[in-house]
Amino acid sequence: MxxxxxxxxxxxxxxxxxxxxxxxxxxxxxxxxxxxxxxxxxxxxxxxxxxxxxxxxxxxxxxxxxxxxxxxxxxxxxxxxxxxxxxxxxxxxxxxxxxxxxxxxxxxxxxxxxSKSIEALAGLAPRSAEVHIGGPSTLAGEFAERPIDRVEVGDLVLIRPNARVSADGVVVDGRSAIDQSAVTGESMPVEKEPADGPRPLDENKVFAGTVNGSGALVVRAVARAEDSTLSKVVELVASTDQAKSPTQRFLDRFQRIYVPAVIAFVIGVYLVGQFVLGKEFADAFYLAMAVLVAASPCALALATPSAVLAGVARAARAGVLVKGGAPLETLGRVESIAFDKTGTLTWGEPHVTDTVAAPDVELDELLSTTLAVERLSDHPLATAIAEGVAARTSTVLTATDLQAVTGRGVRALIDGEQVEIGNERLFTDAGIVPDGAVAADIERLQAGGRTLMIVRRAGQFLGVIGVMDTPRREAVEVLGRLRESGVSDIVMISGDHQQVAEAVGREVGVDRALGGLLPEDKVTEIRGLSGTDARRCAMVGDGVNDAPAMAQADVGIAMGAAGSAVALDTADVALMSDDLGRLPFAVRLSRRTSRIIRQNLIAALGIVVFLVIVTFLGMPMGPVVFIHEGSTLIVVANALRLLRFDVGREHDGVEHELRPDKVAAAA
CATH class of the missing domain: 1.20.120 (Four Helix Bundle (Hemerythrin (Met), subunit A))
Structure with a gap:
């Protein structure tokens, strides 16, 4: 477009x-x-x-x-x-x-x-790239800026610190952490470095439109700009047609017959009146026009839009933005709901969830040592750990000589003793294996989907810090209310590893948890949820990577405060506050709206039939018009009942949880 x-x-x-x-x-x-x-x-x-x-x-x-x-x-x-x-x-x-x-x-x-959502998606990708033109195939080589559409597969591209990645590719030199939530939905920056032995290639792949961290990278392009993952996201959103609501499809079919039938019927009334019954032209025309007014679909035309306007207005008062009648009505018919994990069922930010000290080690020693070292680092994960640990210890230690080991962790000195904090590779690369108790803690926390930082000081393991994108406490209650509303299948889809997805899924109580999904994989899963039995499916998300899946679903629902502008534009329904508890209310309001629409349609059609009959029986125009207008008022009044729809039971019982960082600040 x-x-x-x-x-x-x-x-x-x-x-x-x-x-x-x-x-x-x-x-x-x-x-x-x-x-x-x-x-x-x-x-x-x-x-x-x-x-x-x-x-x-x-x-x-x-x-x-x-x-x-x-x-x-x-x-x-x-x-x-x-x-x-x-x-x-x-x-x-x-x-x-x-x-x-x-x-x-x-x-x-x-x-x-x-249509503006497509422009916002495409705008994430840089318009140019720095391509290798000479010298070694490393960061020391020579690079020149080139339009992005001239980057070919196999070209070496320089990705500067804190810049957006310009092309899909694999890292050949440099080390950095990349925030790729915009494409894969992963909740934490992913460490990138050149392939090392049997390490899976996917862990070294970068995506156009994602944001590089503090290190520079050289990437070998594996796709042209038009074939990048981000381009596929744009294509998926642009090509997905939004289905009409069931009532709209019914009215489309009905009006193809109703409209010409009424015109033919009115003409027939005039001809019969003048040439068969011998009425004067004025009398025959008057009767025909009276029938036309009686059969005019004023109440029928208002049956759906009046209910939709009232439903949308009521939803807006509750902090739910609904983009028209189709999503409002369709949401009430949903049987399956897919939730993105990051930022939807979870907070979308890493937080300290576990602090486990080794045997014979005081917990405060583990916490104070970790805080002293991690507060010196600007790595996103270190920042999250420092914030989480600071609220749990008052002991102040001073660390010096910080050394970052990219992809593994950090080293520093405290009172002349070396402190090492990092993942298992930091220690296994040096031939150090955690002892039995610490190893058991590592295995247990990894099984729970935690990202682990192992702490060692002066040759002794102090313990393990577990970090995770924490689930919202309200999520369990929200899923329960959705099941009460008739939603039979609740699925969580995520770009995080399957182990992490399963851990979060168990905690919040979804029926299935699917991890390791790229945007096109999420679209495939949404299609599968709709299945061959024509089930209605909704998708709840908050990021750019969720946009194609939300567009593919019968109803796309965006988390407002945490969501991206693209997700909000693409979605049919947006929860304007960062409050998942509004979703059950929206589903129940949608179902009530559908019932009122059906009531209005039946009433409107019934009154039309009644008025046509009594017009032929000789009822004057005045009463016909009065009843006709009265039917319009009845339809509107019935629709306005939605404005009094009670949000109480649907939301008040769901306690809205503060973000973990705000809880720590309040404490």
Missing amino acids: SAEHDHDSGHSARWEIGFAIASGVTYASGMIAEYALGQPSVATFFFLATYFFGGWFTIRSAVKSTLAGKFEVDFLMLVAAIGAASIGRFAEGAVLLFLFSLGHALEEFALARA
Whole structure:
């Protein structure tokens, strides 16, 4: 989609909304002039103005659909409005055009906004790359800037510290930690270094659009820009069609028959009245127009949008943004929900979860030693450890001579004694094996999905620090409420390792936990959840990597405060606060909305049938119009009940947990 098209569609949507608002103002002015001021001529002027503003885009839409061979509800509404005016019922036609134009304008505006998400995705990738042009194939080589579309597979690309990675590739020189949550969803920066022996290639791969840490890297490109993982994300979002809601599909099928049938029926009424029953032209035309007004789908047209507007407004008051009727209605039909792990069921940031001292070692010694060393490092994981440990010890030690061992940990001195803090490779590379008790702690914590820092001082193991992206305490309660609401299958999908995913899944109580997934893998899993039995599936996420899966799902749900702008634009529903407890409320509200829509449709169709019958039996136009307008009020009043939908049971029982860092700060 071109930028020019985006601009034109957005411009047209703003004009259409302006015309719809103008038609509402003129209609209200006409009603005041006629019923409050007793000025029918002035009222007629305002109603005609409503015809202009409300009918301008309606006429364009009706002409376009008619030329395409489709007689849709907008065509019948236009004919009904003209028919109402021809028998002096200007107010009837005016309100019809106002409400229809307003709903259509809001749809166009939503479509114009949706296209911006693709631009935001594509903007993550750098426009240029520094490509190797001479010298050694290392950081010491010569590099020159080149447009990203001229980077070929096999080129060596320099990734500077704290810069975005410009191409998918594998590391051939340098060491650094890369924040690749934007693509893979992993909660913590991943250490990258050249391949070493049998080490899996995937651990050395980098992705375009991710953010490099403090070290420089040389990467061998493995894909051109248009074939990068990020480009696939953009393509997936751009190519995914949003399915219409069941009621919308029903009305689409119904109006193909209803609209031409009503037109043919009205013409038949006029012909029979004049040429068979021998009525005068005025009487036959009056009867035909009375039938047209009786059969006009005013209440039918309002049955869905009035409920949708009330439901969306109620959701907004509860901090839930719903982008239109399709997701609002479809959410209530969901049987399966897939949750992204990072930032959704968890906080999305590493936190200290375990501090286990070795036998004969005081816990405070482990904590104070760890704090003294880690506070000197600027590594993201070291920062998280320092913050978590600082709240648990008051002992102050001073460390010096910090040395970083990339991909493994750090070394420093405390009172002249060497302190080593890092993963197992820091020690195994030096031929040091943890003793039995510490080894058992390491195995146990790794099985629980923890990232481990082993602490050793002066040749003695002090213990182990476990770090994890901690689950939200409210997640367990939220999943329970969703099951009460009829959601039968709850799955967690994550870019983290399967072991980490399973550990979090057990803690929060999902039915299945799937790890090690890239964005395209998540899309495949969402398709599998929908399955062959046409089950409705929702996807809850917060990052760029979740956008394709949310677009593929029947309903995409974004966590607002923690989510990226792309996820919010791509999603159908956004929880505006960082509060997962709003999700059960949204599901229950959606189900109530669907019930009210069905009630409105049945009532609207029933009243139309009744009015057509009593019109033939001789009921005057006045009562017909009164009942017709009354049916509209009934439909609207029924829909407005959604504004009083009680959030209490759906949310009040879910205690919203403070972020772990805020809890520590409060303490």
